[in-house]
Amino acid sequence: MDLSSISPILLVASIMVSATPILFAAIGELVVEKAGVLNLGVEGMMITGAVVGFAVGVNTDSPLVGFVAAAGAGAALSFVFALLTQYLLSNQVATGLGLTLAGLGLSALIGKPYEGVKSPTLPKLDLGPLSDIPALGTMFFRHDIMVYVAVLMVILVWAFLKFTRGGLILRAVGESHDSAHALGYKVVRVRMIAILFGGACAGLGGAYLSLVRVPQWTEGMTAGAGWIALAIVVFASWRPWRILIGAYLFGGVTVLQLNLQAAGAKVPVALLSASPYLITILVLVIISARGAHGAPASLGRSFHASS
Template sequence: MDLSAINPVVLVASLMVAATPILLAAVGELVVERAGVLNLGVEGMMITGAVCGFIVAVTTGSPLLGFVGAALGGALLSVLFGVLTQFLLSNQVATGLALTLFGLGLSALLGQGYVGVKSPTLSPVDLGPLSDLPVVGPILFAQDIIVYASLLLVAGVWAFLKFSRFGLILRAVGENHDAAHALGYHVIRVRMLAIMFGGACAGLGGGYLSLVRVPQWTEGMTAGAGWIALAIVVFASWRPWRLVLGAYLFGGVAVLQLNLQAAGIKVPVEILSMSPYLATILVLVIISVGRAPGSLGKPFHASG
C-alpha cells in the first residue's frame, strides 16, 4: 500500500464535495425541526430530488435548471408529508418512513430510462489567480458554485433564525405550538413553509449527488445520505454552524475510506465501506446532549 499517493489538499477539496449533499439536506431538516416537525422522509425527498434533477438536466442540457428541478421535486414530495401530518394529523414518524419508501419507489420508476445516461455536470468556478494558489486555491477557490451556495445557505439560515422576526416566530412555533397559537401565529402555515423549505433543500442535496458527486443516476443512489443528514442535525444540537462541522467530518470519513481503498490498504473493502455509517453512530453516541425543540414531533390541533 502506498499512503503517499493520498494528497491531503485533494482530500480536503473532495471532502467538501462529498459533504455538500448531506449539508444541504441537513440544513433543510434543521429548519423543519426547529419549527417542531420531525420529517424522517429526508432520504425519500433526496432521492426524488436526485432523479428529478437528473431528468431535467439531461432533457434541458443545463445542470443549473437540473438543480431547480431537484428542489421542486423534493418540495413537492414534502407537501405530501405536510398535508398528511399537518392537516390530517398523522403520526410524523410513520409518515416520514412512508415518504422514504414512497420516494424510493417513485424515483426508481421515474429514473428507469435514465440508467447509464450521462448528464451535463457543473464545472468548478475559475477565479483566475486565486484558483491557482497552492493549497488554499483548490480547497477554497476552485469548487463548484453549489458548494459555495450550501455554505451561504447555512449562513442565511443562521441569520434568519437568529435575527429575523419570522425566524423568531418559527422558533416559537417549534418550542411551544400552543403558546404560539395563543399569540395568534399560524402554526400550521409556518410549519408547511418550513416543511417545503426542508424538502427543497433535501432535493437540492439529492440533485448534487446525481449531477455532480457521482454524476449518474442509479437506483437507491443516496445510500443512506438522508439518514446521515438527520443524524447530523442531532449532532449539531439544532445549531446551523455545527452542521458544517458534522457534514465535513462525515465527508472526511467518506472520502478518506475511498482513498484508502484506492491506495490498497490491507483492510477489507467492506470494513472501509462501513466506516461512514459507523462514524455516524459513534458521533451520535458521543453527542446526544443537545436539547431538541420543545414541540418536536408532536401533532398540533387547535381544539379551542
C-alpha cells in the same frame, strides 16, 4: 505503509464535494425540526430530487435548470407530508417513513428511461485570483457553484434563525406551539413553509448526487444519505454551524477511507468501509451520553388550534 501519496489538498477538495449532498439535506431538515416537525422522509425527497433533477438536466441540457426542478420536486413531495401531518394530523414518524418509501418507488419509476444516460455536469467555477492561490485555491476555490450554495445556505439559515424576527417565530413554534399560537402566530402556516423549505433542500442534495458527484442516474443511488442527514441534525444538536462540521466529518471519513485503501494502509478493508457509519453511531452515542440534546421541545408533536 506509505501514506505520503495522499495529498491533503486534494483530500480536502474531495471532502467538500462528497459532503455537499448531505449538507443540503441536513440543513433543510434542521429548519423543519426547528419548527417542531420531524420529517423522516428526507431519503425519499432526496432521491426524488435526484431523479427529477437528472431528467430535467438531461432534457434541457442545463444542470442549473435541473437543480431548480429538483428543489421543486422535493418541495412537492414534502407538500404531501405537510398536508397529511399539518391538516390531517397524521403521525409524523409514520408519514415520514411512508414518504421515503413512496419517494424510492416513484424515483425508480421516473428514472427507468434515464438509466445509463450521460448528463451535462456543472462546470467548475473560476474565481480568478482566489482559484490561483497555491493549496488553498485547489482546496476551496475550484468547485462548482452548488458547493458554495450549500455553504451559503448554512450561513443564511444560521443568520435567519439567530437574527431575524421570522427566525424567532419559527423557533417559538418549534419550542412551544401552544404559546406561539396564543401569541397569535400561525403555527400551521409556519410549519408548512419550513417543511417545503426542507423538501427543496433535500431535492437539491439529491440532484447534486445525480448531476455532479456521480454523475449518472441509478435506482436507489442516494444509498442512505438521507438517513445520514437526519443523524447529522441530531449530531449537530440542532445548530447550523455544527451541521457543517457533521457533514464534512462524514464526507471526510468516506473519502479518507478510500484514500487510505488506495495508499495501501494496513487496516482491514471491512473496517474502513464501515467507518463512516461507525463514527456516526459513535458520535450520536457521545452526544446522548452528555445529555445536552437541544432538541426543540415540540419536536414531532401534532398541533391543532383546538387543543
